[in-house]
Amino acid sequence: MLALIGGLLLLPIGQTVYYSFTTWDGITSQWVGPSTYTALLRSPEFVRVLENNAVIVLAIPVAIFLPLGVALLINSHVRGWRVFRSVYFLPTAVSWVVIGFVAVRFFANDGILHDLLAKIGLGSIHPDFLAHERSALLAVIVTFVWSMFGTNLIIFLAGMATIDQEIYDAAKVDGAGPLAVMFQITVPLLKRFIQFTFVITLVTAFTALFSLIFVMTGGGPGFGTTTLEFFIYQNGFSQGYFGLGATAGVVLFVAVFAISMVQLRLLRSDD
Amino acid sequence: MSSVPVARGHTARLWRRRLTRSLVYFALLVMTVVMLYPFWYMADNAFRSLQQYQLQSGFSLASWRELFNTLPVGHQLVNSTILTVGSIALILVASTTAGYALGVLRYRFSSLVFLLVISSMMVPMQSIIIPEYVNLARLGFINHYYGAILVYAALGAPFSTFLMTAYFRRLPEDVIEAALMDGLGYGRIFLQIMLPLAVPAIVTIVVLQFIQIWDDLLVGLLFLQTPELRPITVGLATIPSQHLLNVPVLMAGSLISAAPAIAVFLVFQRYLIAGLTTGVGK
Numbered sequence: 001m002l003a004l005i006g007g008l009l010l011l012p013i014g015q016t017v018y019y020s021f022t023t024w025d026g027i028t029s030q031w032v033g034p035s036t037y038t039a040l041l042r043s044p045e046f047v048r049v050l051e052n053n054a055v056i057v058l059a060i061p062v063a064i065f066l067p068l069g070v071a072l073l074i075n076s077h078v079r080g081w082r083v084f085r086s087v088y089f090l091p092t093a094v095s096w097v098v099i100g101f102v103a104v105r106f107f108a109n110d111g112i113l114h115d116l117l118a119k120i121g122l123g124s125i126h127p128d129f130l131a132h133e134r135s136a137l138l139a140v141i142v143t144f145v146w147s148m149f150g151t152n153l154i155i156f157l158a159g160m161a162t163i164d165q166e167i168y169d170a171a172k173v174d175g176a177g178p179l180a181v182m183f184q185i186t187v188p189l190l191k192r193f194i195q196f197t198f199v200i201t202l203v204t205a206f207t208a209l210f211s212l213i214f215v216m217t218g219g220g221p222g223f224g225t226t227t228l229e230f231f232i233y234q235n236g237f238s239q240g241y242f243g244l245g246a247t248a249g250v251v252l253f254v255a256v257f258a259i260s261m262v263q264l265r266l267l268r269s270d271d
Numbered sequence: 272m273s274s275v276p277v278a279r280g281h282t283a284r285l286w287r288r289r290l291t292r293s294l295v296y297f298a299l300l301v302m303t304v305v306m307l308y309p310f311w312y313m314a315d316n317a318f319r320s321l322q323q324y325q326l327q328s329g330f331s332l333a334s335w336r337e338l339f340n341t342l343p344v345g346h347q348l349v350n351s352t353i354l355t356v357g358s359i360a361l362i363l364v365a366s367t368t369a370g371y372a373l374g375v376l377r378y379r380f381s382s383l384v385f386l387l388v389i390s391s392m393m394v395p396m397q398s399i400i401i402p403e404y405v406n407l408a409r410l411g412f413i414n415h416y417y418g419a420i421l422v423y424a425a426l427g428a429p430f431s432t433f434l435m436t437a438y439f440r441r442l443p444e445d446v447i448e449a450a451l452m453d454g455l456g457y458g459r460i461f462l463q464i465m466l467p468l469a470v471p472a473i474v475t476i477v478v479l480q481f482i483q484i485w486d487d488l489l490v491g492l493l494f495l496q497t498p499e500l501r502p503i504t505v506g507l508a509t510i511p512s513q514h515l516l517n518v519p520v521l522m523a524g525s526l527i528s529a530a531p532a533i534a535v536f537l538v539f540q541r542y543l544i545a546g547l548t549t550g551v552g553k
Contacts (some may be wrong), residue, residue: 003359004365004421004424004425004428005387005388005391005425005429008390008403008421008422008424008425009391009394009399009426009429010387010394011402011405011406012399012402012406013394013398013399015399015402015406016398016399016401016402017403019401039308068299070299070302073295073298073299074299076295078292078295078296078299082428084299084302084303086537086540087303087306087307088302088303088306089536089540089543089544090306090307090310090533090536090537091306091309092482092543093482093486093529093532093533093535093536094486094529094532094533095485095486095487095504095528095529095532096486096488096504097486097488097504097507097508097525097528098313098504098507098528098529099305099309101507101521101522101525102309102312102313102522102525103309105312105518106309112312131314138524144308146305150306154547154548155543155547155548158544158547158548175433187495203395206395207395207396207397209475210397210489211487211488211489211508212490214488214508218391228397229395229397231488232397232398232400232401233397233400236400236401236404237401237404237493242401242405245401246401246402249397249398249399249400249401250398252395252397253394253395253398256393256394256395256398257393260392260393
């Protein structure tokens with residue numbers, strides 16, 4: 001157990017840190033020092049990559065509050081809520097590769113979105129999302145939000161199940177309307193769950209979009225959809241700049257580690 | 272307003288309630304279409320030839336034949352199965368024994384080791400993937416199932432161990448004390464008492480990891496480099512580029528690669544939910 005984690009997770013992290021200060025092609029490496037970081041941070045491509053990650057972070061509230069809203073609707077105990085829950089949760093089982101292939105068909109020049117627009121009389125619009133840098137990133141983000149929807153929904157539903165029914169009964173006796181109950185009781189009591197979805201959505205956005213980008217855009221057009229993790233793959237495995245990839249790897253590791261630390265702090269403060 | 276009869280106020284309220292109810296259903300149905308349409312699109316277009324797809328009429332198995340001629344589908348399904356089963360077996364051995372040691376036996380350095388496990392949960396794969404690749408390449412592990420299985424197991428073990436430890440800690444201690452009184456050793460307690468009690472947690476780990484590994488791209492892409500060795504998800508993602516515009520073939524491939532994970536999901540959904548919410552609950 002320890003050998004597995006030690007040899008295959010902790011040792012490579014050490015190596016990543018070491019090699020991040022070198023030029024490395026997988027065989028020979030030469031020590032350069034901290035200037036690898038300043039060089040990386042000064043390169044316009046890398047700044048673009050960080051920008052892309054930042055834009056994705058901006059979309060996270062949508063990825064949280066959309067499922068939260070739907071969870072509130074489901075939680076009003078509509079008939080058949082179990083079926084809705086299963087349906088919304090289904091994409092969790094599907095690989096990013098498959099989701100990506102369908103998403104490409106959705107956003108393509110002559111794709112599903114175009115057909116939809118044509119049906120409402122806007123057939124002249126060809127939303128060639130994947131051909132432009134900004135819109136391609138938007139397409140990746142929309143797909144990401146779509147796939148996270150079920151996971152976050154399930155977490156909110158689980159959270160709502162922990163709320164004591166007596167609180168609701170008391171509110172009803174006090175004459176609180178359904179909207180007041182929603183925003184003054186349910187949502188505040190879900191604080192912990194909202195924090196949790198925030199962290200896992202953020203970590204997913206930073207570390208699990210590789211396959212989606214690989215299939216949808218290949219990081220392009222230009223560097224339009226290259227995120228930190230995709231940048232590491234490209235530099236390491238397409239171009240052989242292992243040292244540069246390691247430097248970016250440390251940046252990613254620090255980012256994810258910081259997020260996780262915040263999560264631990266949040267969880268602990270509630271105990 | 273006071274002249275409005277009571278009965279009318281009542282019906283108005285009833286109507287308002289019906290209206291909200293229908294609006295709620297409408298919103299839920301819209302979301303259902305949004306979530307299910309991609310699946311419908313896959314199923315609808317996988318059974319068409321390229322020409323039938325362009326005309327959007329008629330069905331055939333032509334694209335399935337082409338898919339099987341393009342990718343070694345059977346081979347890749349077997350590869351996926353070997354990798355998934357092998358990795359899960361390794362993860363289970365590591366996480367149940369470690370969970371037992373950390374959660375029940377509590378050796379001297381348990382809390383330190385547990386902290387190590389938790390922190391390795393936070394290591395993003397992309398941060399370590401380059402040295403990982405170089406290390407395993409030096410050992411000659413590239414293009415062997417066991418190389419990829421080791422990587423999957425290392426990635427899956429920390430969370431699984433965390434889950435098992437938490438689960439074992441929640442079991443009442445009298446169970447173990449009673450077994451010790453009966454003269455059972457710690458090894459037998461583990462095999463005969465703890466493992467059977469841990470079945471729900473074990474199923475949760477299996478389902479989570481199955482979906483994770485079956486659907487993975489990066490590890491299979493880097494550590495298994497020929498189409499004959501690759502699992503189906505990776506095979507599909509690296510389909511020769513002249514087929515990338517052949518939508519029905521892509522949809523047929525998507526369908527067959529997604530089917531096993533969807534089946535597992537439908538059967539074991541409950542356990543998946545349990546696993547996902549472990550982080551927040553009590």
